[in-house]
Amino acid sequence: MSDSELPSPSPENPAPEKGAKPKSKSLLRSSLLTGSMTMVSRVLGLIRDIVLVGVLGAGGAMDAFVIAQKIPNFFRRLFAEGAFSQAFIPVLSECREKGTHAAVKELVDKVAGCLGSILLLVTVIGVVGAVGFAYIFGYGYADEPEKFSLLTDLIRITFPYLMLISLTGLAGAILNSYDRFAIPAVTPIFLNIFMIAAALLVADFFPNPAYALAWSIVAAGIFSLLFQLPFLRQIHLLPSPRIDWSHPGVKRILVLMAPALFGVSVSQLNLLLDSMIATMLSDGAASWLFLSDRLVELPLGVFGVAIATVIMPGLSRLSATQSGEKFSHMLDWAIRFVVLIALPATLALIILAEPILFTLFYHGEMESSDILMSSYSLKAYALGLFAFMLIKVLVPGYFARQDMKSPVRIGIIAIIANIVMKPIVVIPLVMLWGLGHVGLAFTTAMAAYVNAYLLYRGLRKSEVYNPASNWPKLWLRYGAANLAMVAVLLAFLFFWNLWSDWGVLERVLRLTVVCVVGFAVYLAALFAVGVRLRDFKAHH
Template sequence: MMTENKKITKAASTIGMGTLLSRILGFFRDMVIAHFFGAGMAADAFFVAFRIPNLWRRLVGEGSLTISFIPVYTEYLTQRSEEESRKVTHTAFTIGGVILLVLTVLGILFSPILIRVIAPGWYTEYPEKFHLTVTLNQIIFPYLFFMGLFALCMGVLNSHRHFFAPAVAPIFLNISIILSVLIFYHAFEIPVMTLALGVLAGGIIQFLFQLPFLRKKRITFRFDFNFRHPAIKRIGLLMVPGLIGTAVYQINVFIDTIFASFLPSGSVSYLFYADRLMEFPLGTFAIAVGMASLPSLSTLATQGKIDEFKETVSFTFRLTSFISIPAMVGLIALKTPIVNLLFQRGVFDYGATEMTARALLFYCVGLWAIAGARTVVPAFYSLQDTRTPLRIGLI
């Protein structure tokens, strides 16, 4: 039993360290954005434009696709032949790539409608901001395609108990955005375009970084349009409730954006910066533990080791609570000094600090509960049960 817990702890440490480095660079990235763009029109436009493809990435890529793929693929790895498991990856990458490509093209074509739905106040009150957001969104949207493929790579590598490459890959996104702004800020008539191009380049690099590690596992890409493959059917059936369940949480973010679009300029940015701070402990600890536990729980479920399965779930929840509760208290108590230290420079003034800190306070109230859910929900996914998390999420 301790062996499985040690595996999870080691994997969570790898994911957590990679996430920590990414978040540190992410805060530096946000400091650069705050310095050059503050919390004004350009920053608001970028945050909304980036939020839409990023939402689809979380829903289709790292969300429902990964959580549906890992349990089924793990079963093939442990119970079937190596050749059969390879066929699963070939078919998943082929069909997944086609779906992602279609979503990307549709997203670019229907960007004006998407932005009008997400930020309705801008269409009527701030037309210049609306059109800028549409343009940025169309540049960023191909990011979804590459991040979806990255999520599949992550699912394969994690199933093979390789966590390093997917964990450190997000670092390249932050580096790409930072360098794009610092190098090309004065090269564009509309400087905020550098952020959009940085996001797109970062997504491409993250995907390409996984390929050498896949080759080491003898995983290659081959076209296989076998829609009738039993594993693909099961992944598809698991994805539907998983997609809806993941969407429930993400929709809350968009509700915030919709309301904020009717508020004074900068409101969307305040929420973004506050959410970034709350996501720091979530990503570094809770999500890391959840991601690390999914392959182990899937293996235990496949082998029918229910007692060990239960103990592993209990262990991961205790581990996450040990970190998330103190983190919640610390963020609430030090909200203003933290925002001041990280963001108050350049055009990001004290007023922006106060508003961001106020938003952070309300976000942090639910931090411990969100962290607990991120840890427990993978237990259901490992049992190939995506319906129960959906029902709970809807409540």
């Protein structure tokens, strides 16, 4: 069933009343739909990064731009993709399950008014206090006046994006709750299109290309918000913002959101900490980490976020109707999907780090030394991909039950572990080989495993999640398929090892062959050991 075929709530066609069950899609189909939309966005994002590196290079303006755009993005993930949506969706789902459409509309209106007022205040603080943010997040640039001034300007320009994209996130959370996953999934495409256009068409009209890119981010935020509004109107939930802090739903969301502000964004805090420390390392360190992070984000964003986005409304509804066994089955399905995707993605990124980076970024202002340094941190970050994806699907297991405290407590432990590990790992790497950025990436990956393990253990101890009995057999099957893929990739690299010497077209063709053959071998091996598509079909 497509989005257009889903019924729209209206006075004639109201939202489900108490006891009624919303129509559901196959989890697999919904995840593939969201993943495919997100894949388009991520591929465009990769093209965007290739263009940025070609225009800005690694170091200097690129370092400043990376830090500047991470600040509103960090807050965006707190408000839009993180704490807010994780607190809002369970409350909205409960209201939809047990109340009328009028009650849902009232909740949406008052949440929009309250959230909008907070975002406006934070945005004003960000614009006015840009110098302070520059000192906090770019402390290492304080003794480089030109770079620090550029960073301050870029923060001031891009900060309003926080408000725009967070309101877009509110719209997306509403649409996701009504199983309209495609529109929120396609929206991030616009940011990439605007930035690519700015880099290629208008960058030369600015004193520094970074300014053009910063303004394109704001323009994309405006367009993304306007794009989603007609679809909210279709389901009769276009917000008419009203500020009412006393509304029970608003109060409940605030109670749930306060701890979730921290708990859901632990990995983002760790990545932001990496960027802050990177400003104190060698010139280009922030750029090297950025490129590594972007490549790890590709499978994480396409599959991890897609699965989490799809299961969150379903888990919330199952929690509201106290369907414990189905709740556990849905989590088990999500974890199986993560293992299927994350293990080969992790191994492929580690093995193909240099070929991928040389193919995508070795042009324009980029030096071969920058590629090599980026490959080291990519391998380190990639070690944590499995954990990053697990966190994406385990956290909703808590938030869907409106348990915000447990992920916060676990998140604090993970951040402390990260902070403790950093000097132990980073300092020797800096002193011996000048590879401090690799230590930053590695400790962030290891902290993610601490986080994922504790989240998993908590769900098991509370008996919210009970794994299916066939997991030992599944691990053997997945392990065999991954070994087959690794053998093929290593064989290719043994014979094809001159990536820095080949031209762009030859690199692209060879990498395409490696990836296609590796993926085909993985699929064939899965089939050979008995894994079938029907194993991943589930309904909520």
